[in-house]
Amino acid sequence: MGRSRSLPAALALRARIVLACEGSDKASTDVAKSLGIDRNTVNKWRTRYARDRISGLYDEPRPGRPRTVDDERVAELINKTLHTKPADGSTHWSTRGLASETGISKSTVARYLKVFQLKPHRVESFKLSTDPLFVEKR
Numbered sequence: 001m002g003r004s005r006s007l008p009a010a011l012a013l014r015a016r017i018v019l020a021c022e023g024s025d026k027a028s029t030d031v032a033k034s035l036g037i038d039r040n041t042v043n044k045w046r047t048r049y050a051r052d053r054i055s056g057l058y059d060e061p062r063p064g065r066p067r068t069v070d071d072e073r074v075a076e077l078i079n080k081t082l083h084t085k086p087a088d089g090s091t092h093w094s095t096r097g098l099a100s101e102t103g104i105s106k107s108t109v110a111r112y113l114k115v116f117q118l119k120p121h122r123v124e125s126f127k128l129s130t131d132p133l134f135v136e137k138r
Contacts, residue, residue: 001015001057002015002016002019010059011057011058013035013037014045014049014057015057016035017031017035017037017041017042017045017046018045018046018049018057020034020035021042021046021049028042028043028046045057068108069104069108069112073102073103073104074112076102077098077102077104077109077112078112078116078118080093080098080101080102081093081098081113081118081120082118086101092120092121093120094120094121095109095110095113098113
C-alpha cells in the first residue's frame, strides 16, 4: 500500500507512516522528520492502526446532511429513464420531465443522471427515417 500508485496519496502516506513505525521503536518525531510531516499526524495514524489495524487507515465517515432520496426512489428514476417514454409524446425524458414525474427536484435528477452516466437525450442506435421523401445515401 505504501508504494501503490493507484491508491489515493493520503492512504499511501498512512501506510508509509505505519511501516516506518512498525519496523522499529522510533519516536514519532523521528518518523515525522523522515517523511516530512507533522508529529501529530504520525501519532494519529499510529494510534488508529494499533486500534483498528488496516481498516483504521481508511477515512472514517464524515458528518453531513443525510440523504433525502432513498435507494428505491433512485431505482424508480433509473427504471423510468431507461424503460419508459414520456406520456406527452416526447422521444426522450428531460430533467424537468423526470423531476415532475418522480417528485424529485430537477437538480437532484440531473445529479443522479450524471452519476449513472445516463443521457436520455442521446440516441445510441441508428434510426431509419420515416420521411417518404428521404433519399438514401450510399
